Amino acid sequence: MTAAGALFALSPSSPLPQPDWLPWRIQQPIAFNHNVHVEELGFECVDCHLYALTSVRATIPNIENCADCHEEAQTESPEEAKLVEYIAAGEKVPWRKIYRVPDHVYFSHRRHASIGAIECEVCHGPIAEQVKPVGRPYWRPTMDNCMECHEESGASNDCVYCHD
């Protein structure tokens, strides 16, 4: 197989297992609709992504949070039906992370989102407008990108601030 052929074989429609990282789109188990929750129902990001303002790590909500509203189906959406099934079975939804910082990097959500007052959209993009899950990070947390923003905002680029 040629190199181009190999790439084609790994296109998004391929049934091959997907990696945790780029270059192709990550598929989520449920086509979650951010737009309905944020724009129509008026939820804030931190209502579901707990601790994004108060802790080092933000969380991805799972059945224990979703069950507050979705123990019974609210709509006729087949995607919601999947969630109701997960909740009924007491099984966690296997969401896949698309943002990942390596182990040797210290990144604090609180430091950026709360103390630095950076809006979620700056790094996560216009996520509230999305009607289906995004498959790639809006903004890749690479060292180049981090340092560029630190330089612009006057934050320190001293190595030990982020690496320990």
Next chain:
Amino acid sequence: MARWGMAIDLDRCTGCGNCMAACHQENNLAAVGPEQTEQSRAFHWIRLVREVSGSDAHATVRYTPTLCVQCDDPPCVKVCPVHATYLSEEGIVGQIYARCIGCRYCMAACPYNAKVFNWYEPEWPGELKKKSNPDVSLRSHGVVEKCTFCHHRVNHAREQARAEDREIRDGEVVPACAESCPAQAIVFGDLDDPESMVSARARSPRAYRPHEDLGTRPKVFYLEEQE
């Protein structure tokens, strides 16, 4: 901007070893087990150096907790070919593991023998890996590691201080070794703050810095024992 330093009162140190244990746990140092320890494969970021003087009947034992002294003019930084070790803004000699190539030039250059190298893939048996401190990275084998004055704790304190719109208070940053010391022999703080406990101890007539003659200007002060 702070200039972090430490003062260790040797009069207070009882040689209990709590600092070593706390450092191990805090900084995710590899547990090598008793068999490997016998083969000298255990390593520590802080260790107790024991000196025995006098004859058998009247022997006196003196313990000195020894760690990276965070020089202001660090010889290790000068020899690092990849800029993995460097002097940070606040005077802590950083060791960036992801950048280290394991050449060990810095270990050879360090007059304090403060850096360690893990020759073997570290193991965290059983549940130990899950209990690791998430603020400190897990190092693989083949990189040089050293004491960072628990810099992640400095980061946390800085974050808290910024959230409350104030400066870091004296005594707010406590490294794991100082926190665990039952005799409060170890004091940590800003050497540039004349009011801080550490600078008061550093001004004591008992204070000395190890190998001052080398001109490395360490930021760890020892308070020698009184007669």
